[in-house]
Amino acid sequence: MSYLIYARKYRPQTFEEMVGQKAIVQTLQNAIKNNRVAQAYIFSGMRGIGKTTVARILAKALNCQYGPTPTPCNKCEFCLAVKEDRSVDVLEIDGASSRTVEDISPIRDTAKYKPIASRYKVIIIDEVHMLSGHAFNALLKTLEEPPERTIFIFATTEFHKVPATIASRCQHFEFKKISQKEIVNHLLDIAQKEKITVSLYALNLIAEAADGSLRDAQSLLDQAVAFSGEIINDDDLKEILGVISKDTLFECSSLILEQRPAEVFALIEKIMEKGHDLRFFYKELVQHFRNLLLARSVQELKDLLPLNAEEIGQLKTEAAKASAEEILRYLVALQQAEPGLRYSSHPQIYLETVLVKLCHFKKIVPLQDLIQEVEKIVKEREAASRGLSEPPPGIKTGMDKERGVEPGLKPVPVQQAPRIKVEEDKDIFHKIVEELQKEKSSLAAVFSRQTSFQIKDETLDIKFHPEKRFVIENPVILEISFPAGEDFYRETVQKDIKTVERVASAVIGQKVKVRLIDAVDGNANKRDRDLELALKDPTVQTFMDTFKAQVLSVEPIKRSKQKE
Ligand SMILES: Nc1ncnc2c1ncn2[C@@H]1O[C@H](COP(=O)(O)OP(=O)(O)O)[C@@H](O)[C@H]1O
Ligand SMILES: [Mg+2]
Numbered sequence: 001m002s003y004l005i006y007a008r009k010y011r012p013q014t015f016e017e018m019v020g021q022k023a024i025v026q027t028l029q030n031a032i033k034n035n036r037v038a039q040a041y042i043f044s045g046m047r048g049i050g051k052t053t054v055a056r057i058l059a060k061a062l063n064c065q066y067g068p069t070p071t072p073c074n075k076c077e078f079c080l081a082v083k084e085d086r087s088v089d090v091l092e093i094d095g096a097s098s099r100t101v102e103d104i105s106p107i108r109d110t111a112k113y114k115p116i117a118s119r120y121k122v123i124i125i126d127e128v129h130m131l132s133g134h135a136f137n138a139l140l141k142t143l144e145e146p147p148e149r150t151i152f153i154f155a156t157t158e159f160h161k162v163p164a165t166i167a168s169r170c171q172h173f174e175f176k177k178i179s180q181k182e183i184v185n186h187l188l189d190i191a192q193k194e195k196i197t198v199s200l201y202a203l204n205l206i207a208e209a210a211d212g213s214l215r216d217a218q219s220l221l222d223q224a225v226a227f228s229g230e231i232i233n234d235d236d237l238k239e240i241l242g243v244i245s246k247d248t249l250f251e252c253s254s255l256i257l258e259q260r261p262a263e264v265f266a267l268i269e270k271i272m273e274k275g276h277d278l279r280f281f282y283k284e285l286v287q288h289f290r291n292l293l294l295a296r297s298v299q300e301l302k303d304l305l306p307l308n309a310e311e312i313g314q315l316k317t318e319a320a321k322a323s324a325e326e327i328l329r330y331l332v333a334l335q336q337a338e339p340g341l342r343y344s345s346h347p348q349i350y351l352e353t354v355l356v357k358l359c360h361f362k363k364i365v366p367l368q369d370l371i372q373e374v375e376k377i378v379k380e381r382e383a384a385s386r387g388l389s390e391p392p393p394g395i396k397t398g399m400d401k402e403r404g405v406e407p408g409l410k411p412v413p414v415q416q417a418p419r420i421k422v423e424e425d426k427d428i429f430h431k432i433v434e435e436l437q438k439e440k441s442s443l444a445a446v447f448s449r450q451t452s453f454q455i456k457d458e459t460l461d462i463k464f465h466p467e468k469r470f471v472i473e474n475p476v477i478l479e480i481s482f483p484a485g486e487d488f489y490r491e492t493v494q495k496d497i498k499t500v501e502r503v504a505s506a507v508i509g510q511k512v513k514v515r516l517i518d519a520v521d522g523n524a525n526k527r528d529r530d531l532e533l534a535l536k537d538p539t540v541q542t543f544m545d546t547f548k549a550q551v552l553s554v555e556p557i558k559r560s561k562q563k564e
């Protein structure tokens, strides 16, 4: 079974039949009407959105027996020849498989001769960015001395890879993604013509999976019909779109986490054999890794994922094969590769490459870690020679501990503006102490020991919320420093820190976090600097991007128990 059936059958034969791309269609039709067709065009955009289709309609429009006309007849000999792929004057060349000068020489040669049977010779080069440098040069020569009555149309999914020397000689049309609504309407149309019974809900699921590509949507509908016949029920369709998500996804993550690159190829083959869309599979895979990351970093998953206990257990077991930090890195790499896959004209090869790379990921020590290792050694040497053993600062994300790697912090100038002026601070502070007095006088008494305090609002708090989200709150930070050697007081406050926070929140009228620091080593400046540095750390940034999270505090990593 070929699942390009609908794509072929429903390839538009006129400009009017095109879905979307209105501006492009109109511009071309006007150009034909006014006899201002350009010598060369570049059509760019993702796959399956009509580039080749428009190129062929344009070829017909120029050569139709009743033309040049914006509305080719589709009946005359020339129109039929194009439609049936047998026109001698319309050449379609695949840039991906024609990379050398020899491959391109037929173009140069044919371009030299006037069209045989038609008004115009139309040369369509698909994936033109794949041509080699030599082939490009040959093409460029042809474009510099444009042969008479020859039109070039270059299609590409990666416009940025087309050399400027070529692009500057062409009129460029950027084809747009097809909207979900347009895709659904188009599918409805096909369903009606093919007498397929399918719900609007199901068509929306397909459109969503197709992500802007009409051809992908058509082939998903093809697969659905192949699977369930002419009556597609929603569950079947979910099955088709979703079968990917269970066993295959776990199979794939196991390959990656257990570093078995050789098996990647067979897996992709299997996925393709089942007729799955690779891009859809990829989306599910990204989601799967996000779930694994959650499973690895959060104890109570029940409220975060719509899964039953058994499924959660399966996730946890799988996630245990790597550290949370590693899974985070996989997830980030997968996300970064997604646009590439979407635009790739060879998704299978692309996907294989990405997955094989991920299989080797654990072995590749990030440069960052290497730098840290070196820094650590240097620091330890220095410390040893001075007889000090203070642990270097790290970022507390709950991940670093596992591998004992501390993020590399480089010196950066510090700048932190206090939110409330000191005089105001004093006032507020006294109010807080007053209120504490009412609640717990012993606690309030301790506060007289503090040497300085400061109110800030620079940090955010990450929370796991029952509704699957990471909620970010923006608390005010109340920083209190105690004089050296006053550990008792500090610990007393520490024990009741929740009470202090509650009371302070009530006084200030905003959520308050209390931070206790040592006046001696620490003080706010060092903390500020650590925070500043932490925010510049790539690992931290990735974490923040992925979860829309922010750093709440930076603390020294507790090394091994013996050292403490
Ligand atoms: N804009 C569109 N309007 C109608 N059908 C489309 C459109 N884009 C793609 N298709 C469908 O997808 C198939 C492949 O489209 P094609 O023009 O080859 O895409 P591209 O060259 O952009 O990869 C067509 O045969 C047609 O059935
Ligand atoms: Mg094409």
Ligand SMILES: [Zn+2]
Pocket (backbone or CB within 6 Å): 063, 064, 065, 066, 072, 073, 074, 075, 076, 077, 078, 079, 080
């Ligand atoms: Zn015609």
